[in-house]
Each structure stands twice: as C-alpha cells, then as structure tokens.
Amino acid sequence: RKEVEQDPGPFNVPEGATVAFNCTYSNSASQSFFWYRQDCRKEPKLLMSVYSSGNEDGRFTAQLNRASQYISLLIRDSKLSDSATYLCVVDDSWGKLQFGAGTQVVVTP
Amino acid sequence: EAQVTQNPRYLITVTGKKLTVTCSQNMNHEYMSWYRQDPGLGLRQIYYSMNVEVTDKGDVPEGYKVSRKEKRNFPLILESPSPNQTSLYFCASSPQGQTNYGYTFGSGTRLTVV
Numbered sequence: 001r002k003e004v005e006q007d008p009g010p011f012n013v014p015e016g017a018t019v020a021f022n023c024t025y026s027n028s029a030s031q032s033f034f035w036y037r038q039d040c041r042k043e044p045k046l047l048m049s050v051y052s053s054g055n056e057d058g059r060f061t062a063q064l065n066r067a068s069q070y071i072s073l074l075i076r077d078s079k080l081s082d083s084a085t086y087l088c089v090v091d092d093s094w095g096k097l098q099f100g101a102g103t104q105v106v107v108t109p
Numbered sequence: 110e111a112q113v114t115q116n117p118r119y120l121i122t123v124t125g126k127k128l129t130v131t132c133s134q135n136m137n138h139e140y141m142s143w144y145r146q147d148p149g150l151g152l153r154q155i156y157y158s159m160n161v162e163v164t165d166k167g168d169v170p171e172g173y174k175v176s177r178k179e180k181r182n183f184p185l186i187l188e189s190p191s192p193n194q195t196s197l198y199f200c201a202s203s204p205q206g207q208t209n210y211g212y213t214f215g216s217g218t219r220l221t222v223v
Contacts, residue, residue: 008149034211043199043214044152087151089211096167097212099144101151 003027004090004100011105013078020074021103023088032091033064035073037084038102044087047073078107111136115200115215122190122222130185130218132200140203141183142167142212143175145196152199158183190222 006023013019025033033050048055050062050071061074071090075082088100113134122128134141142157144167154167158177172194174186183202187194197219201212 004151036211041197041217041219043216044212045214046211049211096142096154096157099152101149 002100003092003098004088006088006100006103008101009104009106011103013075013082013105013107015078015080015107015109017078018074018076019078019105020072021086021105022070022072023090023100023103024068024070025088025090025098026069027090027092027098028066028069030090030092032097033062033071034089034097035060035062035071036087036089036099038087039084044099047086075105078105080107080109083107111213113200113202113213113215115198115218117218118216119219120221122220124191124222125189128187128190128220130187130198130200130220132183132185132215133181134183134200134202134213135181136202136204136213137180138202138204138213139180141177142201142203143173143183143185144199144201145169145194146199147196155185155198190220192222194220195222196220 035047036044037047038044054063059076063072085102087102116131139160143155144152153169156175158164200215
C-alpha cells in the first residue's frame with residue numbers, strides 16, 4: 001500500500017468554479033503536511049503547508065483530518081493558470097517527505 | 110537568488126557509460142535529497158543527506174551513488190546506467206533537516222539511457 005494516495009484525475013473545472021480533492025496517508029504518526037504544485041514536467045513548488053486547524057491562502061484552502069488520515073485542497077474561483085498537478089506530501093515521521101503521485105486539475109475557459 | 114541548480118537539464122547516454130548529475134544549492138541548507146519521477150509513481154527518493162559526509166539510502170537507491178563533500182553540492186552518480194534508469198530526476202534541499210519547512214527543488218534532469 002502506498003504511503004500517500006491521491007486520485008489522479010483529471011478534474012476538469014470550468015473557469016470560476018470551485019474544485020476540491022483529497023489525499024489519504026497511511027502513517028498516523030506523520031506531523032508535516034503540504035500541497036505542492038507541479039506544472040508539466042517541471043519541478044514541484046510548495047503551494048502551502050497544511051496545519052491542524054486548517055488554513056487558507058487566497059483562493060486555496062487546505063484541511064487536515066487526522067482521525068481519518070486525509071488532507072484536502074479546495075480551490076475557489078478557479079483560474080486557467082491553476083491548471084497543474086497537485087502533489088500531496090506527508091512526512092514519514094522519520095524525517096523524510098513522502099509524495100503522492102498527484103492529482104491533475106484542468107481549468108477550462 | 111536562492112535556488113537549487115541541477116546540471117545537465119537533458120542527457121541522453123548509452124548503457125554502461127558512467128555519468129554524474131550535479132546539484133548545488135546556495136541557501137546553506139543542511140538537508141539535500143535526490144528523487145526520480147516516473148509516470149503514475151510520483152517522486153521516489155533515491156538518496157538523501159542530512160549534512161556534510163552524512164548520506165543515507167532512500168526508497169530506490171539501487172544503481173546510484175552520492176557524495177556530500179561540501180554543504181552546497183550533492184552529486185548523483187550512475188556508475189553503469191541502464192535503460193530502467195531513464196527518468197526525470199530532481200534534487201531538493203531543505204534547511205535544518207526538518208520536514209516542516211518543505212523542500213526547494215531544482216529544475217530537473219531528464220535522463221534517457223539507450
């Protein structure tokens with residue numbers, strides 16, 4: 001079983017709409033959670049950290065559910081430039097980050 | 110500008126010909142790591158280093174070597190490349206070896222072994 005699992009998508013979203021997707025993780029001892037954004041075959045870039053209380057950064061909202069061991073990302077008012085693959089990243093409690101395979105989001109005009 | 114620099118960006122080589130992919134960071138980060146990314150598998154860690162002269166295996170170390178003689182450099186060495194090492198490689202660094210800061214990635218090296 002993979003440590004971090006994501007729906008690969010693609011999630012096709014009309015411009016201006018809201019899209020949300022989850023990621024599940026297997027290690028209940030994990031302490032650090034992130035969402036990264038990766039454009040086609042480019043390097044992943046940190047989008048936001050995910051905190052226990054949930055956090056928001058502009059149009060992006062991240063939530064953590066420790067009981068069910070998942071994190072979520074919600075994008076409001078989607079822009080064409082939001083089209084990318086979103087990587088869920090979780091620490092393995094041994095000092096290393098584990099990456100999900102990514103969820104592809106395609107925002108259409 | 111704070112960055113992680115990888116070279117080369119693209120490389121086509123033949124089976125068995127030793128190669129080195131360089132990685133350098135200018136942020137004084139202690140932690141550095143190499144990943145490979147293959148379709149549908151996400152990023153898999155090859156090797157990592159917590160500091161100078163401290164390296165350890167990641168999830169897929171077979172066929173790779175690394176060294177960390179200086180804080181800023183963390184080269185990835187393929188002594189005898191094989192076609193199954195064709196992949197997109199990323200170097201990453203992080204301060205203090207702590208995961209809560211996230212990683213900064215290099216631009217990637219697309220390697221093809223024929």
